[in-house]
Amino acid sequence: MSALADRVGTVWGTSDWVLLDQARIDAFATVTEDHQPIHVDPVRAAASLFGGTIAHGFLTLSMLSRLAEQALPVLGEVRESLNYGFDKIRFLSPVPSGARIRAVFTLNAVEDKPGNRQLLRLAVAVEVEGAERPALVADWLVMLNFGENA
Template structure:
């Protein structure tokens, strides 16, 4: 993750701070996620049935796309240069807006909404994240993501 002085990060509240690299979502990743979560619904693992259901082929689990935020953050999310540890604190709002078809690429757009001291040495960062699908008008998802930083 890119690092910056805390005052510089606080000055970016309300601003777009970064865009991740593209991440491919091939069928083998979707199938591995299905195995890891025991979610083998046909829209994720059966191309013929998924096409007949109107998707044109298999689609990624919404939770798979959401889980890629961690990888996206490594490219785009700023953390203080005094960080000892950063943990996922949760999500305030998630909306799955469009399916990610097998073989598509996605990337995250990050806007810093707030940077508040939760306790001494703890900074709560809230980001609005939109996950774009390459070549599609509608994003895969939007989320308010919370990260707790220990300095």
């Protein structure tokens, strides 16, 4: 298995900036059937405390897979990398339509598991370009399967 334990406590990767524009927000609303006006109605959202449409929190969360693929190193000896869930997710600030986000991933723990696997605990902060507070922070669990021959 990999020597990931040496990287615990370090920033493991930072993604590029990704645009969350109204077209992406509208497409997410269609797929999830979540058509709240703060997400899809610019006129009504302009009168809200947000002053315009904002991305769904779950849209921001769903972007983690893409952001992780972009930011995290490829571990050649890994057969599969599986989303194992979250211990904590907090939505701290809105992502206005048209804003760019990126994710910073910190490796917080590596736990050996039976079957030649390791459970990674990643602290993730999704930043909004130009904002002081992150939009989202999460403790993400990822299971690495190294297979029988690793």
